[in-house]
Amino acid sequence: MKSGLLTYAFAANLAVPLALATAITRRALDTAALANQYFGNDSPWYKDRIPFFTCSDTSIQDVYYYRWKVFRAHQRDLGERGYVSTEFLDDVGWQLEPWATLNDATGFHIGEGRWLRDRRFADDYIRHMYNGGNDRHFTDYTADSVWGPYLVDGDAESMTVHLNAMIDLYNQWNDSFDTEKGLYWREPLADATEYTISSIDASCGQDGFTGGYAFRPSINSYMWANAVAINKIATLAGQGDVATDFQQRADTLKERFQADIWNTTLEHFIDRYQRDTDCVKYWEPIRGRELVGLVPWMFSMPDNNSTYNPAWKNLLDSDKLKGPNGMRTNEPSYEYYMRQYRYDQPTGLRECQWNGPVWPYQTTQVLLGMANLLDTYDQNIVTKADFVGELRRYTNIHSLNGGLNIQEDYEPDKAGPIVGLPRSHHYFHSGYNDLIISGLVGIRPRADSVIEVNPMVPEGSDISSFRIQDVPYHGHSVAVQWDASGSGFQIEVDGAVVASSPSLGRLTADISSATAPIITRRIAKSIQLVRGDFPKGSASSGNDTERIHDAIDGRIWFFPELPNGWDSDASDAGSEQWYAIDFANGTQVNSAELAFFVDGENYALPKDYSIQQFDGTNWVDVWGDRPQLVANGVTAIEGNAVTTSRIRVAFTQPAGKKTRLVEFKLY
Numbered sequence: 001m002k003s004g005l006l007t008y009a010f011a012a013n014l015a016v017p018l019a020l021a022t023a024i025t026r027r028a029l030d031t032a033a034l035a036n037q038y039f040g041n042d043s044p045w046y047k048d049r050i051p052f053f054t055c056s057d058t059s060i061q062d063v064y065y066y067r068w069k070v071f072r073a074h075q076r077d078l079g080e081r082g083y084v085s086t087e088f089l090d091d092v093g094w095q096l097e098p099w100a101t102l103n104d105a106t107g108f109h110i111g112e113g114r115w116l117r118d119r120r121f122a123d124d125y126i127r128h129m130y131n132g133g134n135d136r137h138f139t140d141y142t143a144d145s146v147w148g149p150y151l152v153d154g155d156a157e158s159m160t161v162h163l164n165a166m167i168d169l170y171n172q173w174n175d176s177f178d179t180e181k182g183l184y185w186r187e188p189l190a191d192a193t194e195y196t197i198s199s200i201d202a203s204c205g206q207d208g209f210t211g212g213y214a215f216r217p218s219i220n221s222y223m224w225a226n227a228v229a230i231n232k233i234a235t236l237a238g239q240g241d242v243a244t245d246f247q248q249r250a251d252t253l254k255e256r257f258q259a260d261i262w263n264t265t266l267e268h269f270i271d272r273y274q275r276d277t278d279c280v281k282y283w284e285p286i287r288g289r290e291l292v293g294l295v296p297w298m299f300s301m302p303d304n305n306s307t308y309n310p311a312w313k314n315l316l317d318s319d320k321l322k323g324p325n326g327m328r329t330n331e332p333s334y335e336y337y338m339r340q341y342r343y344d345q346p347t348g349l350r351e352c353q354w355n356g357p358v359w360p361y362q363t364t365q366v367l368l369g370m371a372n373l374l375d376t377y378d379q380n381i382v383t384k385a386d387f388v389g390e391l392r393r394y395t396n397i398h399s400l401n402g403g404l405n406i407q408e409d410y411e412p413d414k415a416g417p418i419v420g421l422p423r424s425h426h427y428f429h430s431g432y433n434d435l436i437i438s439g440l441v442g443i444r445p446r447a448d449s450v451i452e453v454n455p456m457v458p459e460g461s462d463i464s465s466f467r468i469q470d471v472p473y474h475g476h477s478v479a480v481q482w483d484a485s486g487s488g489f490q491i492e493v494d495g496a497v498v499a500s501s502p503s504l505g506r507l508t509a510d511i512s513s514a515t516a517p518i519i520t521r522r523i524a525k526s527i528q529l530v531r532g533d534f535p536k537g538s539a540s541s542g543n544d545t546e547r548i549h550d551a552i553d554g555r556i557w558f559f560p561e562l563p564n565g566w567d568s569d570a571s572d573a574g575s576e577q578w579y580a581i582d583f584a585n586g587t588q589v590n591s592a593e594l595a596f597f598v599d600g601e602n603y604a605l606p607k608d609y610s611i612q613q614f615d616g617t618n619w620v621d622v623w624g625d626r627p628q629l630v631a632n633g634v635t636a637i638e639g640n641a642v643t644t645s646r647i648r649v650a651f652t653q654p655a656g657k658k659t660r661l662v663e664f665k666l667y
């Protein structure tokens with residue numbers, strides 16, 4: 001903890017002389033208490049990493065911390081390859097092997113991760129995406145997403161190293177470019193949105209999981225944003241020709257997009273078909289509005305004028321895109337609105353569709369667009385109260401069965417999730433904390449030496465106070481505080497108030513560029529992505545090989561809904577259990593991390609434990625000094641370096657209980 005924090009903790013708690021009162025309005029948060037309240041024994045992961053936030057709207061505050069929990073749960077440690085973000089907690093059949101990544105929600109993952117004080121997660125993940133991790137399974141806006149962390153940390157180098165890979169990836173999309181029309185097209189399924197108007201109507205209303213190839217607002221705005229990002233990154237890298245090339249590509253694409261994808265009758269950006277079927281013709285517009293028509297504002301792509309801004313009226317109209325439970329992905333007037341076509345085979349439950357349901361994925365995109373609209377566009381259609389209203393509806397969606405659990409998609413016209421499959425729990429397919437930090441609180445990150453804050457909270461709102469602190473920005477630590485009944489609104493940089501106002505509104509201050517914190521990379525030697533290869537796990541009981549693999553697969557979460565890790569068998573009398581890692585040959589290790597899950601019912605912590613190495617004949621203890629195990633958190637064990645081919649954790653299991661080893665890492 002920095003000494004500056006202690007200073008203001010002191011100031012907040014003690015009576016101070018009146019003369020100092022105006023200067024001392026910083027209400028430093030008790031970050032240890034907040035971490036403990038929200039993360040319990042796992043709080044060490046969060047405490048030096050996340051910005052801390054409080055808000056008079058406690059639902060928003062609760063979801064903010066829940067979303068960091070979701071973020072943490074989806075950080076998969078790949079060992080040498082670093083960390084990536086997963087979309088599903090556990091494996092699904094269509095992920096990219098052996099890493100379990102998918103590229104459609106990458107923008108959200110990086111958007112959230114850019115606000116962490118520990119820059120490793122976003123940085124490793126970007127490296128992964130530009131080193132074989134992006135198979136273009138889905139459309140994406142990754143180059144644009146790489147620009148986002150730069151605006152926060154000011155570290156150009158970690159971005160420009162990927163320039164060639166970005167250009168290469170961009171050019172691969174030529175296979176989805178119609179040179180005559182100057183626009184990109186995609187099958188909706190490969191745009192991460194099955195059962196859109198184009199895919200359903202292309203099938204004559206029969207299905208819509210596949211097909212429906214169309215020139216869409218999504219892919220065209222994504223490619224525009226990527227071209228703009230490549231232009232800016234190439235400029236920073238001193239590659240003027242590349243910058244000019246991509247500026248031209250962006251300009252032409254936007255011109256064609258605004259001319260041909262804007263539909264003057266519907267006042268919305270809508271798809272045009274890219275190929276004929278029995279029921280649709282090339283270049284015809286689809287017959288209704290979809291929420292995706294607002295996605296271009298996520299990148300501030302549409303011109304700032306009264307031709308395009310009216311699209312936002314459709315979001316505010318309850319006969320159109322505004323459903324009682326959130327933003328509809330298309331309108332009730334569409335013939336096949338909410339018709340269910342696809343069901344999960346084993347469970348018979350409804351599968352994912354985009355013909356009406358509320359999707360956190362696109363809700364996030366549209367809220368980011370709405371914040372851009374409110375921040376820089378000249379319009380009076382959407383207000384900050386609309387932003388807060390939609391953010392609250394989105395916040396409410398996180399509640400499930402008395403807890404917080406974000407899933408794929410939701411009923412638009414009543415409460416509740418739609419899909420609800422075993423895979424659905426705590427799904428990382430959307431953003432939230434980026435909306436809080438850059439939207440609600442309104443830190444609008446920028447490349448120059450200015451900090452700008454424009455909260456999306458209107459004057460007179462019932463959001464009467466908030467504070468965010470420990471926000472990394474251009475190598476500094478920033479806090480933003482609003483207190484309607486006291487100190488008003490202010491920005492702090494490194495503990496000093498640099499701008500303030502009695503009321504909410506845009507504030508700016510100069511900020512110097514300091515070096516962003518260096519990234520430290522500890523590499524676990526125990527991680528295994530390929531089942532059956534070395535290092536290999538084995539265990540004293542619980543013969544499910546998949547679950548044995550779980551304990552060395554680099555994933556740590558403690559959510560009870562989806563089991564993660566190796567489970568020992570229960571024993572009435574208690575028993576000796578072990579979990580071993582076989583490296584196949586001598587490997588030097590000097591520390592370990594153990595994560596155990598406990599639920600207060602069937603799973604309990606081991607009674608005692610030791611770390612042992614195999615000396616060729618016997619298992620012998622190493623690292624005599626063993627800290628007490630924690631439940632639903634990580635116990636770190638440090639020792640002397642040992643070189644061994646097999647190492648294990650051995651323990652006594654409590655009577656009548658099982659133990660669940662979520663992860664066993666060796667460094």
Ligand SMILES: *[C@@H]1O[C@H](CO)[C@@H](O)[C@H](O)[C@H]1NC(C)=O
Pocket residue numbers: 171172174
């Ligand atoms: C893709 O198209 C652009 C122009 O639209 C061209 O400059 C580039 O060379 C093409 N790249 C490939 C790999 O075809």
Ligand SMILES: *[C@@H]1O[C@H](CO)[C@@H](O)[C@H](O)[C@H]1NC(C)=O
Pocket residue numbers: 263264265266285286287288
């Ligand atoms: C806009 O789309 C609708 C629905 O497909 C279509 O009937 C109409 O002709 C389109 N408007 C224009 C100006 O193309």
Ligand SMILES: *[C@@H]1O[C@H](CO)[C@@H](O)[C@H](O)[C@H]1NC(C)=O
Pocket residue numbers: 258303305306307308
């Ligand atoms: C908005 O911008 C477009 C594209 O530049 C232009 O065609 C249109 O006339 C503009 N509309 C208004 C109202 O200025």
Ligand SMILES: *[C@@H]1O[C@H](CO)[C@@H](O)[C@H](O)[C@H]1NC(C)=O
Pocket residue numbers: 304376377378
């Ligand atoms: C939009 O137009 C308004 C008024 O002309 C101007 O103040 C604002 O800066 C413009 N925003 C952008 C993003 O160009």
Ligand SMILES: *[C@@H]1O[C@H](CO)[C@@H](O)[C@H](O)[C@H]1NC(C)=O
Pocket residue numbers: 543544
């Ligand atoms: C695994 O353990 C269960 C429960 O003890 C047992 O029923 C099953 O036959 C075992 N399977 C194998 C492959 O050993």
Ligand SMILES: *[C@@H]1O[C@H](CO)[C@@H](O)[C@H](O)[C@H]1NC(C)=O
Pocket residue numbers: 534583584585
């Ligand atoms: C260590 O074991 C692995 C897996 O069997 C093997 O591929 C590798 O060659 C071995 N390395 C040495 C130095 O023996």
